[in-house]
Amino acid sequence: xxxxxxxxxxxxxxxxxxISFFVVLSLLVYHNFIQPINYFILIVFPITLFFFSxxxxxxxxxxxxxxxxxxxxxxxxxxxxxxxxxxxxxxxVSTLTNDIRNFAKEKKIQxxxxxxxxxxxxxxxxxxxxxxxTPLFTVQxxxxxxxxxxxxxxxxxxxxxxxxxxxxxxxxxxxxxxxDMISKFEVGDLNIDIEGFDIIAEIQNVFDLLEMKADVKNIxxxxxxxxxxxxxxxxxxxxxxxxxxxxVMNSIKYGKENGTTxxxxxxISKTKILVRIQDNGQGIEHQxxxxxxxxxxxxxxxxxxxEGGSGLGLAIVKHxxxxxxxxxxxxxxxxxxxxxxFTLKTSK
Ligand code: ADP
Numbered sequence: 001x002x003x004x005x006x007x008x009x010x011x012x013x014x015x016x017x018x019i020s021f022f023v024v025l026s027l028l029v030y031h032n033f034i035q036p037i038n039y040f041i042l043i044v045f046p047i048t049l050f051f052f053s054x055x056x057x058x059x060x061x062x063x064x065x066x067x068x069x070x071x072x073x074x075x076x077x078x079x080x081x082x083x084x085x086x087x088x089x090x091x092x093v094s095t096l097t098n099d100i101r102n103f104a105k106e107k108k109i110q111x112x113x114x115x116x117x118x119x120x121x122x123x124x125x126x127x128x129x130x131x132x133x134t135p136l137f138t139v140q141x142x143x144x145x146x147x148x149x150x151x152x153x154x155x156x157x158x159x160x161x162x163x164x165x166x167x168x169x170x171x172x173x174x175x176x177x178x179x180d181m182i183s184k185f186e187v188g189d190l191n192i193d194i195e196g197f198d199i200i201a202e203i204q205n206v207f208d209l210l211e212m213k214a215d216v217k218n219i220x221x222x223x224x225x226x227x228x229x230x231x232x233x234x235x236x237x238x239x240x241x242x243x244x245x246x247x248v249m250n251s252i253k254y255g256k257e258n259g260t261t262x263x264x265x266x267x268i269s270k271t272k273i274l275v276r277i278q279d280n281g282q283g284i285e286h287q288x289x290x291x292x293x294x295x296x297x298x299x300x301x302x303x304x305x306x307e308g309g310s311g312l313g314l315a316i317v318k319h320x321x322x323x324x325x326x327x328x329x330x331x332x333x334x335x336x337x338x339x340x341x342f343t344l345k346t347s348k
Pocket of ligand 1: 250251253254255279281282283284292297298299300309310311312313314315338
């Protein structure tokens, strides 16, 4: 730690002046009453005294203050404040005040971010246990009825209950997979492997994969037009497939019977395309739009759970798109339908 004495002479100067003045006064009184006056002593002695006391006082004050301040710096550096690390110890009060103010600011920010993280951790844990409880109790309920309630002996009930328990387990697996993915994103552990691929073929894959689910509600999965030639994009193919799957899956889950899910791919600039996924389902009320990308945020909690949702689908979608440095948008009219869209690069 370097030492710099920024001289502040005021105090020493004033004190020395007072001392010298009183000494002159005492000498005058002494000489007037007791002895004849000696002008040499009267002038030289106070001047010498002034300089002597000035330097002595200045030195003492600075060493005293320096020691105290150094101790303060040392104690504060123990707290690992970057604003005070490698700082020159100063006896200048305004520099010191500034340093301490910066230190306090730095600590305040750290405490605030720790509080936010703590809140986030508590909320996350609460949400996870809540999400896992429902399917776990469902599975346990069916297994208990089978074993203890004797349903295992009834062939029809047996198959029905085992199928329901199996659905519960499937839901648990979905939740755990989503949790795994989102926590990897949130600790920055998921890499994006950029490659060139045809987005039209990828959308068709997702349509094929979800066709059976759409059929249950008689929902048609379609393109807005016939795309004859491929449209190449540069992105992480698997993760974009996950984005498309989550968005198309939602359009089915929250779509109406006999509805449609339509995907359009639009060129919006020389290097960008916009993929739009539009449904004519239940739509989203305006007040929910800004929150639907939050983890575990659902509009209709029981409805979403019945549909097997973990409440993490859109949070994952947003993470993936943002990890590509791209943007995701949502537009919706309640009871008319929703449109989710995201951008992708068409060149490296
Ligand atoms: P979930 O597992 O609940 O589907 P998501 O994160 O995928 O979780 O979606 C969050 C909420 O956003 C859903 O619970 C639903 O209310 C709403 N939502 C998502 N997509 C749509 C859509 N296409 N139409 C209407 N509501 C939707």
